[in-house]
Amino acid sequence: MKIKSVEPFVLHVPVTGSQIADSTHSITHWGVVGARIETEDGLAGYGFTGTHAELAGDHLITRCIATCLAPLLVGEDASDVQRLWLKIARNPALQWIGRAGITTLAHAAVDVALWDLKAKQAGVPLWKLLGGQVRDRVRAYNTDIGWLSIADDKLVQGAQRAVGQGFTGIKIKVGSTVERDLRRLEAVRRAIGPDVTLAVDGNGKWDLATCLRFCRGAEPFDVYWFEEPLWHDDVKGHAQLARATRIPVALGEQLYTQDAFSEFFHQEAVHWVQPDSTRMGGVSEVMRVCETAHAYRLPVALHAGDMSQVHVHLSYAHPACQVLEYIPWIKDCFTEPAEVVDGSFRLPQQPGAGTTPTQDAWERFSRPVA
Numbered sequence: 001m002k003i004k005s006v007e008p009f010v011l012h013v014p015v016t017g018s019q020i021a022d023s024t025h026s027i028t029h030w031g032v033v034g035a036r037i038e039t040e041d042g043l044a045g046y047g048f049t050g051t052h053a054e055l056a057g058d059h060l061i062t063r064c065i066a067t068c069l070a071p072l073l074v075g076e077d078a079s080d081v082q083r084l085w086l087k088i089a090r091n092p093a094l095q096w097i098g099r100a101g102i103t104t105l106a107h108a109a110v111d112v113a114l115w116d117l118k119a120k121q122a123g124v125p126l127w128k129l130l131g132g133q134v135r136d137r138v139r140a141y142n143t144d145i146g147w148l149s150i151a152d153d154k155l156v157q158g159a160q161r162a163v164g165q166g167f168t169g170i171k172i173k174v175g176s177t178v179e180r181d182l183r184r185l186e187a188v189r190r191a192i193g194p195d196v197t198l199a200v201d202g203n204g205k206w207d208l209a210t211c212l213r214f215c216r217g218a219e220p221f222d223v224y225w226f227e228e229p230l231w232h233d234d235v236k237g238h239a240q241l242a243r244a245t246r247i248p249v250a251l252g253e254q255l256y257t258q259d260a261f262s263e264f265f266h267q268e269a270v271h272w273v274q275p276d277s278t279r280m281g282g283v284s285e286v287m288r289v290c291e292t293a294h295a296y297r298l299p300v301a302l303h304a305g306d307m308s309q310v311h312v313h314l315s316y317a318h319p320a321c322q323v324l325e326y327i328p329w330i331k332d333c334f335t336e337p338a339e340v341v342d343g344s345f346r347l348p349q350q351p352g353a354g355t356t357p358t359q360d361a362w363e364r365f366s367r368p369v370a
């Protein structure tokens with residue numbers, strides 16, 4: 001499968017209800033910034049990273065794909081995914097300008113496209129190519145009903161609606177004031193009862209003192225995990241928090257390399273591991289983090305920077321993956337949407353990684369690539 005071309009693309013897709021917010025972001029669209037890799041025998045593979053749909057930043061990624069990564073890939077055998085991952089990750093010029101950041105977001109798009117190609121060429125869904133189904137179901141938890149931009153009464157109604165749709169897990173955003181967030185947490189717990197898992201996500205906003213105060217008030221409500229309680233690189237702070245509270249600590253969506261995860265594992269600063277292929281240079285690096293998490297006997301809940309289009313495959317194929325995030329913004333842009341039925345993600349059937357956009361998506365959501 002000789003690579004003939006590597007071309008970037010940009011889709012900007014509206015979020016639910018036209019605007020959502022967490023403690024540090026408010027967005028109207030999700031950016032699907034990717035690469036289309038075509039082989040000489042006409043097979044096309046698609047991969048993408050996830051952004052907040054700011055075109056200037058998206059163009060840094062598309063330019064990196066077109067001018068830095070494409071020349072490293074054209075003419076290569078697309079099936080050599082691991083060798084090509086290292087060729088990009090250890091390219092001296094790229095490594096010099098960024099071992100984490102734009103380069104790894106761009107790398108993610110091409111690595112996922114190569115896995116998509118490999119699975120399509122084998123005629124199987126990616127989970128099958130990765131070794132087959134290791135579980136009967138992948139339980140979903142719904143994040144799209146828990147945004148900080150949702151008013152308190154609507155938050156409770158949304159949580160009840162999600163449970164009525166069959167979700168057995170939900171996640172609500174925190175990071176406004178401790179008092180308000182505890183009121184919302186208590187109201188949602190009372191509304192959904194004790195059997196639905198209820199996680200909270202702070203997106204790295206608070207300091208340790210504030211997190212300690214929040215956890216003291218939150219513990220009676222059986223919080224499934226506290227996601228990104230502190231700043232993303234603060235290993236020491238997360239370790240202190242993990243020792244001080246009974247609420248499990250979850251993190252990983254903002255980490256770029258397996259080395260970053262290793263430090264959190266080593267310092268016992270994380271209980272739920274949340275790597276994201278759209279940030280870590282693709283499926284290849286995320287699978288290594290899943291292996292290490294499994295060796296530490298830590299459960300994985302892959303972050304939905306891909307809106308679980310690709311991560312549903314990994315979650316069916318890797319024993320460490322326990323639950324998966326549901327955010328439906330972009331699912332209908334793909335020929336096989338990541339769907340949830342009776343609280344679990346449907347097992348994908350189509351060959352590939354679930355990343356092939358529909359013609360309708362190209363027409364409605366494409367944006368200039370430079």
Ligand SMILES: O=C(NO)[C@H](O)[C@H](O)[C@H](O)CO
Nearest residue numbers: 022025143201203253303304
């Ligand atoms: O934290 C998250 N999921 O766990 C979400 O990815 C973010 O809230 C969205 O990207 C909006 O910034």
Ligand SMILES: [Mg+2]
Nearest residue numbers: 201227228253
């Ligand atoms: Mg999060």
